[in-house]
Amino acid sequence: MAAQELPHVVIVGAGFGGMESAKRLAHTPVRITLIDRQNYHLFQPLLYQVAIAGLVPSQIAYPVRTIFRNQKNLTFQMGEVTRIDFDAHYVKMDGSVIAYDYLILAVGGQTNFFGLQSVERDAFQLKNIESAIATRNHLLEMFERASREADADKRRALLTFAVVGAGPTGVETAGALAELITHVLAKDYPQMDLKEVRVLLLEAGPHVMPSYPDGLRKATTGLLEKKHVDVMLNAKLMDYNGGRITLSDGKQIASHTLIWTAGVRAAELADQLGIQQAASSRVVTEATLQLPNHPEVFVIGDAAYFVNGNGQPLPMLATVAQQQAKAVVKNIRKMLMGEQPESFHYKDPGLLATIGRNAAVARIWGLSFSGFIAWAIWVVLHIYRLIGFRNRLVVLINWAWDYFFYESQVRLITKE
Amino acid sequence: MAAQELPHVVIVGAGFGGMESAKRLAHTPVRITLIDRQNYHLFQPLLYQVAIAGLVPSQIAYPVRTIFRNQKNLTFQMGEVTRIDFDAHYVKMDGSVIAYDYLILAVGGQTNFFGLQSVERDAFQLKNIESAIATRNHLLEMFERASREADADKRRALLTFAVVGAGPTGVETAGALAELITHVLAKDYPQMDLKEVRVLLLEAGPHVMPSYPDGLRKATTGLLEKKHVDVMLNAKLMDYNGGRITLSDGKQIASHTLIWTAGVRAAELADQLGIQQAASSRVVTEATLQLPNHPEVFVIGDAAYFVNGNGQPLPMLATVAQQQAKAVVKNIRKMLMGEQPESFHYKDPGLLATIGRNAAVARIWGLSFSGFIAWAIWVVLHIYRLIGFRNRLVVLINWAWDYFFYESQVRLITKE
Numbered sequence: 001m002a003a004q005e006l007p008h009v010v011i012v013g014a015g016f017g018g019m020e021s022a023k024r025l026a027h028t029p030v031r032i033t034l035i036d037r038q039n040y041h042l043f044q045p046l047l048y049q050v051a052i053a054g055l056v057p058s059q060i061a062y063p064v065r066t067i068f069r070n071q072k073n074l075t076f077q078m079g080e081v082t083r084i085d086f087d088a089h090y091v092k093m094d095g096s097v098i099a100y101d102y103l104i105l106a107v108g109g110q111t112n113f114f115g116l117q118s119v120e121r122d123a124f125q126l127k128n129i130e131s132a133i134a135t136r137n138h139l140l141e142m143f144e145r146a147s148r149e150a151d152a153d154k155r156r157a158l159l160t161f162a163v164v165g166a167g168p169t170g171v172e173t174a175g176a177l178a179e180l181i182t183h184v185l186a187k188d189y190p191q192m193d194l195k196e197v198r199v200l201l202l203e204a205g206p207h208v209m210p211s212y213p214d215g216l217r218k219a220t221t222g223l224l225e226k227k228h229v230d231v232m233l234n235a236k237l238m239d240y241n242g243g244r245i246t247l248s249d250g251k252q253i254a255s256h257t258l259i260w261t262a263g264v265r266a267a268e269l270a271d272q273l274g275i276q277q278a279a280s281s282r283v284v285t286e287a288t289l290q291l292p293n294h295p296e297v298f299v300i301g302d303a304a305y306f307v308n309g310n311g312q313p314l315p316m317l318a319t320v321a322q323q324q325a326k327a328v329v330k331n332i333r334k335m336l337m338g339e340q341p342e343s344f345h346y347k348d349p350g351l352l353a354t355i356g357r358n359a360a361v362a363r364i365w366g367l368s369f370s371g372f373i374a375w376a377i378w379v380v381l382h383i384y385r386l387i388g389f390r391n392r393l394v395v396l397i398n399w400a401w402d403y404f405f406y407e408s409q410v411r412l413i414t415k416e
Numbered sequence: 417m418a419a420q421e422l423p424h425v426v427i428v429g430a431g432f433g434g435m436e437s438a439k440r441l442a443h444t445p446v447r448i449t450l451i452d453r454q455n456y457h458l459f460q461p462l463l464y465q466v467a468i469a470g471l472v473p474s475q476i477a478y479p480v481r482t483i484f485r486n487q488k489n490l491t492f493q494m495g496e497v498t499r500i501d502f503d504a505h506y507v508k509m510d511g512s513v514i515a516y517d518y519l520i521l522a523v524g525g526q527t528n529f530f531g532l533q534s535v536e537r538d539a540f541q542l543k544n545i546e547s548a549i550a551t552r553n554h555l556l557e558m559f560e561r562a563s564r565e566a567d568a569d570k571r572r573a574l575l576t577f578a579v580v581g582a583g584p585t586g587v588e589t590a591g592a593l594a595e596l597i598t599h600v601l602a603k604d605y606p607q608m609d610l611k612e613v614r615v616l617l618l619e620a621g622p623h624v625m626p627s628y629p630d631g632l633r634k635a636t637t638g639l640l641e642k643k644h645v646d647v648m649l650n651a652k653l654m655d656y657n658g659g660r661i662t663l664s665d666g667k668q669i670a671s672h673t674l675i676w677t678a679g680v681r682a683a684e685l686a687d688q689l690g691i692q693q694a695a696s697s698r699v700v701t702e703a704t705l706q707l708p709n710h711p712e713v714f715v716i717g718d719a720a721y722f723v724n725g726n727g728q729p730l731p732m733l734a735t736v737a738q739q740q741a742k743a744v745v746k747n748i749r750k751m752l753m754g755e756q757p758e759s760f761h762y763k764d765p766g767l768l769a770t771i772g773r774n775a776a777v778a779r780i781w782g783l784s785f786s787g788f789i790a791w792a793i794w795v796v797l798h799i800y801r802l803i804g805f806r807n808r809l810v811v812l813i814n815w816a817w818d819y820f821f822y823e824s825q826v827r828l829i830t831k832e
Contacts, residue, residue: 038828038829039556039560039827039828039829040827040828040829056472056473056474057472057828057830058472058828061828061830063604063827063828065604065605065827066603066604066827069603069604069606077563077564078560078829079564096564129828129830130830133830140455144455144494147493148493148495148512187482187485188479188481188482188485189481190485191491393813394810394813394814397809397810397813398810411455411456411479411481411482412454412455412456412473412474412477412479412545413454413455413456413494414473414545414546414549
């Protein structure tokens with residue numbers, strides 16, 4: 001069979017789900033077109049490290065073309081998918097039309113502000129490299145401005161950093177930010193009074209880490225307190241104007257920095273497809289991950305609404321996307337051979353979140369860990385999963401250096 | 417004497433001249449305020465490496481506050497100097513006023529477009545981190561666009577990269593860009609025909625490397641040809657519209673990329689001071705580097721117009737700025753002790769420029785080198801001079817990797 005006649009699999013999105021699908025299709029008799037609006041795969045779990053000046057973008061991103069250099073059945077196209085015609089089986093991307101035999105939608109998620117427009121306008125978020133760099137620039141600028149501010153109240157407002165949402169991303173960001181301040185910035189700003197600096201973690205619900213078991217929640221709270229993060233529970237955000245946070249109970253906090261990590265929803269593209277969406281705008285799929293009425297279309301990862309055995313939708317995690325990618329590739333192979341696709345079943349590999357140097361919480365193999373052991377597991381796992389050997393090496397050197405010298409190298413304010 | 421009563425030295429600019437002045441004043445009984453609009457010192461000689469995706473910003477920039485963490489007589493202020501009152505002895509910075517007893521103006525240079533407005537609008541330049549990143553994004557985007565362009569003429573225009581100015585920066589940029597293309601991008605775009613890619617080096621004058629001796633000019637031309645850089649001499653740019661280059665002889669070249677390295681002038685601040693300027697808008701100084709009629713003000717580096725023994729103004733080089741900084745610090749010490757300041761004399765340390773992997777030209781200790789030996793000298797010297805031990809280490813790993821695997825890690829298109 002000539003290459004042009006092979007079935008064409010189009011994958012939209014080069015996140016964890018899209019990448020895993022593409023790699024697993026390497027030895028299947030198909031042509032693959034992988035589309036992403038960026039030319040790189042982003043290791044999203046470490047994006048908060050870019051925001052707190054711990055890592056630089058090139059350490060957590062890797063060009064897609066380089067990753068697939070040796071996979072001959074794959075073509076990469078950088079561009080934005082604007083429309084999909086599910087009946088005519090084609091994808092529209094920046095003016096060009098790409099027909100498919102099979103389509104894998106792995107378009108990922110984006111920040112969910114739940115309609116809070118003032119927050120959307122003035123808050124920082126950890127969505128992509130650009131927003132992480134904007135956050136880093138802003139954090140460092142607050143210190144620069146505070147260093148020449150004579151008014152104590154204004155200075156405290158500049159030095160109050162609020163992280164909203166006490167899920168893993170919020171906890172990791174708040175913990176790492178507190179460490180950056182006490183161990184690194186304190187040295188760079190010797191005249192500054194560290195007592196004026198506050199890192200707040202605001203959570204609308206009654207617990208940190210809502211999806212974690214109770215023991216690990218307690219451990220998380222303890223570790224955050226040790227790092228001087230001010231955890232505020234039942235603190236529901238109502239308004240933010242760039243200088244003042246208003247909570248639903250009327251309480252106000254003067255702060256020029258609000259990092260919003262309290263919600264994720266399916267990427268906007270999901271809204272434009274004219275298909276059924278559920279909570280967080282995610283696309284409802286069949287048990288086989290197929291789109292209802294379109295058996296040649298699969299939806300995976302953050303954008304897919306897939307109800308687990310316990311009646312809950314699967315969380316938006318890399319491991320979910322990767323397991324789904326594996327299942328979809330298996331189903332495409334079956335369909336190519338005229339067989340029926342199988343239902344997807346998720347295997348929970350555990351939970352893992354870091355709260356800064358020496359501190360993490362984990363539940364793996366049915367066991368709960370916290371403190372240094374959990375942190376060591378986290379470091380090894382994350383560095384191992386980082387794409388690209390040199391990236392791993394450079395990140396390892398950075399982190400070893402940081403670990404021994406409490407140092408962080410990338411405190412650059414780089415702006416247009 | 418209490419610290420507040422010590423003479424106040426204000427240094428404007430954290431480039432090579434400003435940094436050297438600040439360091440050399442560490443043990444002089446003065447208070448120092450160092451001002452820069454960025455919070456980092458930039459290792460400008462390697463900026464072109466960021467533009468061609470060879471290095472990332474954090475490898476050539478280092479936070480000023482971290483560099484001076486242990487120098488107790490120095491305060492850093494990030495901000496833009498907008499005015500200087502030479503009679504009242506103060507500097508205005510973003511609204512605040514900073515009085516000085518001694519002032520060192522080390523404000524550096526900026527790109528000189530010689531009034532070519534169309535070039536200024538549409539050309540790329542290597543001025544700061546932001547412009548280097550913009551250049552990198554653009555270069556990589558041209559390859560992405562070319563990869564999906566069916567029209568051969570349009571594709572060739574996308575793949576024609578013009579560097580203007582055959583001084584060291586232009587030669588280094590063109591050579592490194594040619595290597596990026598033949599060794600790295602060729603692997604990422606296997607469908608692309610490398611014969612459609614052209615790197616042009618346009619020079620208005622009759623020679624490459626005008627300030628170098630004839631033997632090294634010949635060596636440079638030979639090395640550029642070996643790397644398939646198309647050198648065009650006596651090619652004077654007249655107009656550029658983002659898609660078409662027009663030369664003064666009427667010749668036109670279709671190209672979407674023009675990197676302008678053909679001129680540097682003193683930073684704009686020099687125009688706003690109401691003081692005498694010479695060629696390239698540089699500030700005319702006394703033989704002692706003092707500003708005429710203002711003995712407490714010194715001007716050094718790219719912004720200073722200082723005529724050498726041979727009647728020529730000193731070139732805009734880091735070594736000039738650093739030697740001048742040393743002389744100024746000596747003169748301030750003399751003045752503090754009631755002595756007369758001395759005239760500055762420049763010691764030429766030689767010339768050195770790289771033309772990519774294994775290839776450089778150098779004139780050091782009266783000897784001319786070219787090829788691998790010059791390149792090895794260049795690598796050792798530049799890595800040694802890079803501020804920060806970890807930066808050196810990471811750059812060394814990057815380069816060793818690139819050297820052995822013809823690879824480059826940072827081909828990310830990161831945009832707002």
